Amino acid sequence: MNLLLGLTLWVTLVAAWVDNQGTTCTLYPESLVHHGQAVDDSPSIQQAFEMCGTNGTVIFSKNVFHVNTVLNTTNLLNCDVHLRGELRFSTNIPYWRTHAISVVLQDQVTAWLFGGTNVNFYGEGGFYNGGGQAWYNANKNESNQPGRPMSMTFYNSTNLWVDGLKIIQPQFWATFVWASKNVSMTNLFVNATSDSEWYTMNCDGYDSWQSDNLLVENATIITGDDCIAAKGNTTNLHAKNIYCEGGTGITIGSIGQYPETPDYNLNTTFENVHIKNAMDGAYIKTWQGTRIYTPSNGDWGGGGTGLVKNITFRNFTMENVGLPIQMSQCVYSADSNKGCNTSKLQIEDVKWQDIRGTSSFNIAASLYCSDERPCPNITFDNVNITSVNASLGLPYYNTDIQRELFQCTNLVNKKGSGIPCNQAAPSNFSQWIYGNVDSSGLATLSIEAMVAMADSYENSVALVIVGCDRTRRFLHFIILGNGPAAYFIPEPTIMQSAKMAAQTRVLALPEILTLVLQELDLQTLLVSAQRVSRMWRAVINDTPSLQAKLFLRPISTTETSLAPIFNPLLATKFPTLIPKNDRSINQPTEFVDLTGVDIALHPTEESAYLRPEASWRSMLTQQPPAFTLASITRSVNAEGVSLKRSRGPRQDEGLRMGTLFEWVLSLPGYLFPIGVTIFFGGPSPVNANTPFFNSGGFWADLYKDIVAKHDVILSADMGSTSDISNEDERCLSSEDADTRDRLYDAFLRAGLFTSDLLFENYES
């Protein structure tokens, strides 16, 4: 009997992965009979909801389900769902990018569209595993990447209760409530934490849009973006007992993105909230009043209207929060300098009550309403925020203010607000702040802080807003990324205005620019930084220390015996001509190989190299520069060895790469297959480790003498004269010699043989 029962069950399982008993559908994963393979369970899940989604129950058994294709389980009616297993979403990024379901807002998509009427979803020990790490890694710290799906969207639902939903590693926003009413989410757990070097980016915990009468109770959300964000037309939302860690806090917004659809956000209460280590706390964020394109949002936005009214933030504890209390009316216009004061989205009747804890910097509140729509009835009751530094008994860093700031702009009846309003709010706090603010309203940024921020970006020139000046203008900083050597640099137009306010003690911008440029790697300084603007180019061209760093001007030194630093950029573009700096005296000599130089390898770049003003030509080969030149020609013939030594004209401004290369090209082509080398002379010559040089005796001494007394020595071995008779010249032709001939012609045509080096005999 027992055996028979077991057998029946087994048969049922094999026949269908939905075990349907009356109105109950129990799901088992395909992997159970496919030797654990990740066979897609989505079809059976769809089937279960089709069979039991109306007046029924769907149970995910305690197993691992592989979700490899999108789920659309909508229009459920009187349905209970029990999630007891793991839903493991595949990380087939190209698939999801092309198949996830549209949710309309911001052209976003979702992996699972779920909804219905009178639906209960119980997360009974089961969980949703979005496999987000693959998305975070693929995203590489970029902003909105198109096609990243939200984990779970609750759509077109009425009377929906979601209890105990647990989402780990969400692909994008974890939960999204859309076009629904009477939706309760209780005991929600979201953990979006990246295990790699790449940040999660854009993994909100809970978002709502076009929905009414919502409850969020008992939520733990660990993420890098909004924990809770009430987007347009969210009304009567009540969120309570929330733990929010990392990211950008609890917010209304962002709203005002689309002029066609005004946003009404009314009747919302957030209470009993603990926010830890976050950039923002309890705030409202809108777009500016004009439309702009924002790469960070991946879309056009701004110009939207609407109303935010009757919002309460109550009983919040802040723990190290950048902007604990905030209203911004230009959250995305950071990089376009479009003022906050244009927003036409009205905010009124907002209350912050019982707000305590610590701010990361000296700002407790920054409240900015636009000139267009000042805010009435903004009130505060029992707000007590202390800077983390002050709470540790430390002074505010780099500022003349020793108390917490409450910045207010365009609040109607500031006096009655309940906070001191002791400074004007700048118009440009979007949702990021990286430092204290001083009495002029200027953000005080330490280079260290900039570096810490910039370190998180790579290979990019991007704009990030980090502060404001006293005229309430945007203060842009440009990240010139290249891994750890990246820095924030003030944007030039702001430098102008900052210069005008010369008394501002915080940012002596040209000095900072110089300081910061000084730290850039050579390539960035030479190429990207110069392209930023005319102003930057001017700073780079006019600053002797930067010119020296660029190898365009000799470093000032009286020390003649300093070991040279070879130009690292030239070492990569002209390998075998310019040594790498780690080349030791013992390494074998490198012969000049013209086929390996950049200009020969990349014919498409030849014309750029051949420009008379191309910067490589005027770069010094080394610092301190090479001033003295010599050449050695060794011929071996029937009569034995002969050595011709000569001395070149002194290079008073230092030897430039253009001169050296012309010199090399001027050597007869037939020398190259045999051997041309460049020694860098001095007491410990570099690249002079030839057998002949080391042989000892008379010949070696002749070498050593001329090498010791000159900075750069071209050495050519001619072999036997009989080898280079006309008849045999073809034998000596090689790729190297052909390259020399080709380049020689090109340089000749371009009129680049300008150095005219005249050599004279050298006798020691």
Ligand SMILES: *[C@@H]1O[C@H](CO)[C@@H](O)[C@H](O)[C@H]1NC(C)=O
């Ligand atoms: C579902 O149940 C309701 C009553 O609760 C009933 O009116 C309706 O006909 C049922 N639908 C189906 C498809 O069984």
Ligand SMILES: *[C@@H]1O[C@H](CO)[C@@H](O)[C@H](O)[C@H]1NC(C)=O
């Ligand atoms: C989702 O399923 C519903 C039926 O429940 C259907 O009407 C709708 O078109 C589907 N949506 C998508 C995007 O497949």
Ligand SMILES: *[C@@H]1O[C@H](CO)[C@@H](O)[C@H](O)[C@H]1NC(C)=O
């Ligand atoms: C939304 O749900 C209702 C039932 O409440 C249904 O009649 C309607 O077709 C659904 N709309 C869409 C677009 O699925």
Ligand SMILES: *[C@@H]1O[C@H](CO)[C@@H](O)[C@H](O)[C@H]1NC(C)=O
């Ligand atoms: C969140 O996820 C991270 C990374 O997987 C993990 O280290 C951390 O313990 C998790 N936190 C909680 C509270 O589960």
Ligand SMILES: *[C@@H]1O[C@H](CO)[C@@H](O)[C@H](O)[C@H]1NC(C)=O
């Ligand atoms: C929220 O958590 C509290 C404390 O754990 C508990 O008493 C309460 O029942 C929970 N609320 C819901 C709706 O589960």
Ligand SMILES: *[C@@H]1O[C@H](CO)[C@@H](O)[C@H](O)[C@H]1NC(C)=O
């Ligand atoms: C919000 O609702 C109003 C009126 O009901 C409507 O005009 C507007 O388009 C809606 N906005 C959004 C974002 O849905």
Ligand SMILES: *[C@@H]1O[C@H](CO)[C@@H](O)[C@H](O)[C@H]1NC(C)=O
């Ligand atoms: C806001 O709440 C009040 C009082 O409960 C209610 O009368 C009003 O209809 C609500 N507004 C909206 C848009 O739901």
Ligand SMILES: *[C@@H]1O[C@H](CO)[C@@H](O)[C@H](O)[C@H]1NC(C)=O
């Ligand atoms: C404001 O919203 C709350 C819910 O958040 C509601 O209880 C209250 O009645 C509303 N007040 C008004 C005046 O609409």
Ligand SMILES: *[C@@H]1O[C@H](CO)[C@@H](O)[C@H](O)[C@H]1NC(C)=O
């Ligand atoms: C305030 O919120 C905390 C959770 O952050 C909660 O423990 C406490 O009970 C709340 N206080 C009141 C008076 O509700």
Ligand SMILES: *[C@@H]1O[C@H](CO)[C@@H](O)[C@H](O)[C@H]1NC(C)=O
């Ligand atoms: C101010 O806001 C409070 C609620 O925060 C509300 O009760 C009151 O009616 C509002 N007053 C005005 C004049 O709007």
Ligand SMILES: *[C@@H]1O[C@H](CO)[C@@H](O)[C@H](O)[C@H]1NC(C)=O
């Ligand atoms: C504000 O909070 C600090 C630190 O918790 C506390 O020392 C201080 O007494 C509080 N001030 C008021 C007025 O409650």
Ligand SMILES: *[C@@H]1O[C@H](CO)[C@@H](O)[C@H](O)[C@H]1NC(C)=O
């Ligand atoms: C990505 O961004 C995060 C947060 O800003 C930062 O900590 C991390 O170092 C960045 N990763 C890389 C590789 O730049």
